[in-house]
Amino acid sequence: MSMSTARSEERSSLPDGFGKGTARPTVPQPGVSSIGAQMTRSVLVTHPGLQHSHQLALALYERKLLQAFWSGVLVAEGGETLPWWLPEHFRKRVRRVDIPSELRVHPIRFQLMLQASMRLNSGQGNDRMHRLFHWFDAWAAKRVVALRPKVVVAYENSAYHTFAAAKAVGARCVLDAAAFHHRTVSTQLNPPDTPYTGEVNRRKDAEIAMADLILTCSPLAADSYEANGVERTRLQPLLLGADPKLVTPITSARKAGPARFMFAGPLSLRKSVDLILAAFTRLHAEGFKYELDFVGGVADQGLLAAVQQTPGAKYHPSVPQSQLFDLMGTADCLLLPSRSDSFGMVVAEAMACGTPALVSSQTGAKAIVEAFPGSGWIVEPDEDALYDALRELICNPALMQRARAPALIASKEFSWERYRARAGRVLQEYLQ
Template sequence: MNGAAIRAEQRGKTVAVFHPGLQHSHQLAWGLYERGMLQTFWSGVPVQCADDKAPAYMPAQWRKKIRGTAVPQALRRHPVWWQMLLRARLLARTAPTRHDYTHRVFHWFDWWVAQQVRALKPAAVVGYENSAWHTFKAAREVGATCILDAPSLHHEDAKRLIDVPSNGYIDEINRRKDEEVQLADLVITCSDMARESYLRAGVDERKVRSVLLGAELPAGVARRPDTARPVQFIFAGTLSSRKSIDLILDAFARLNADGHCADLTLVGGSEEPQWLTLARQVPHVRCLAGVPQKELYALFADADCLLLPSRFDAFGMVVVEAMATGTPAIVSTMTGAREVITRFPDSGWVIEPTEEAIYRSMREKVADRRSIRDASQSALAASRYFTWRAYRERVADLIAETLE
């Protein structure tokens, strides 16, 4: 191997991954580590290997929610101050204030990381949407490739679909997002739907690629046998207008108007107190706060059908998580995970994000429970394709190809 080839190989093995929170960044970093390409992984939310000890400062209820990884501790940093700064948003009294504060924290993280990039001098950096502007500018200074992982839709599409609560900081957020895309050599979206939103905004199609996310069933979680109980629907995610929680509750109330034929479990926090108040007024609705990952899978395994008819959702990881337990999903045409059902047509149902469409689809499942049982088998087949291992391989292939 000549000197140039050796230097190219060495540079290809130094990719730095930075995220102010977590999302699926630990899986991307894990994929790079398995390929021998990871230099370092920093996130504002900690992950751990099987033999790691949970941080002593962390409350017990938080420790149960820590995600696992194979990336060794020597290659990871999870500074405690970013976790505390993100948690402090709960002190804000209004949704616009919480929104703007959260994104300011992301911007502070971006500035802090940029200072480190100049010292690390990686061959490439992977930054996340709205926290990579300073990072990418620093990366350019040291000759690094800039890779933007963009889990949401382009902000122009998002603005058309739903109002974002903000006290005016949204303009700065969107300006930075545009700069990040401009600086990026590669933009990775989590669905073709999200990719198309970037193309509509005029981004060069050659640098926008989609890699669908995945899920894996934890050990010890098994599907509950079918019984004669009412049909069990489940929703998991933030109770918000974007997730169509208002439409779900209205449709579910209609469904049970003539008698108890179904139950609904809502898992997750609420964007506004009004959604919890409304949910508690609807009979046969159970509300649960955020739960550890294994407990969420157990809830999916106990359900008959997942509801995710979002007004927009760039992917919707809960869809493949539910499918891993054999639970099919009702998703909207504006949910990126509809592509899972497109590839495995019998694994769920795609509808318009309207109250009438949600009601009709739920009513059909109540009237024909065999359709749920049949879809359950197809959902399991789909989940074997959309695993985290498969995602790690696909995303590592894409990044290796980009570095070449």
């Protein structure tokens, strides 16, 4: 089986958020002798959705650097009362973050438009989402001029106008890039172009050019930017985290029955769901027993039909995080052999439950397995490699049981608390 782990000495590079071989970013000199006091509460974070922006904003707030957090998705403090008119399904998904309301702006129109766009499944759904992000970008840019922050953190595909406005008031621009470079994604997945693809990529290239610093979700993602001509001195990997909430005791003996595998995320080719199904179909034909759960949305209806036809597989629609953690905690192994995945937050979430992960060489979260050998396995994103790896795990379930303790140890380094410590330290050093 061609599953690999990395040398344990790489582990020491991760607490500071720097990938192996990554240089610290060159800090532009602001032209004044001391900027520490000037930078207090001077950073704006803006995002049309949410992703991990609230965690970065909280990291800045904890270091007295956050001036404002503008998000198209509502977050609230622990004891904050939600608006009376907010629908129940919105209330259940609101993230609780200890950032005071006076520092936050959440325009309701973007929340409503995001929900509407996600529910429309026509062929132009992605174009609609891109246009919505660009609308938010224009909305934020108009307000940057009045706020006059010293630094603006904006997110990929929603920073074009915002960065232009930031440059106009003399602010530095930090791009938080959630994905691989768009040319790398095109090579990996060869997605079909839409009428808006050219404009989206034009804006992404302009955002990269304007950015003084680019944050990526993994060293692998940073590599994709460097491979496309971005100077390494402008690139800073910051591995993400998860809520370290245990559901099942990892020291407990494994329950009797076949090996239990789980996939969490949208059913898509990007996540290699087709490869997972093909590998398990072969295993079933050879008489191997297993349980296979899929949890998440549906990006490809054909894949949903294939899941439903695969022996031993069950599909669960998107579930609340607590229920997702319950499912993760009872799985023997999480599967994320993606063809293209700049991080893969479910890997950190699964390990927070003590569940090891099998990931691909094109999944950014492989850095967790590389830093903590024994917490999971790395394979190439092809059917034969995945089949070989799964066959060995099914034949030797003790491998997965032994990996639970290292997985939990790894999760301690990849909690949101540790992410905020890394992110806060990186940005504070950058500002100073």
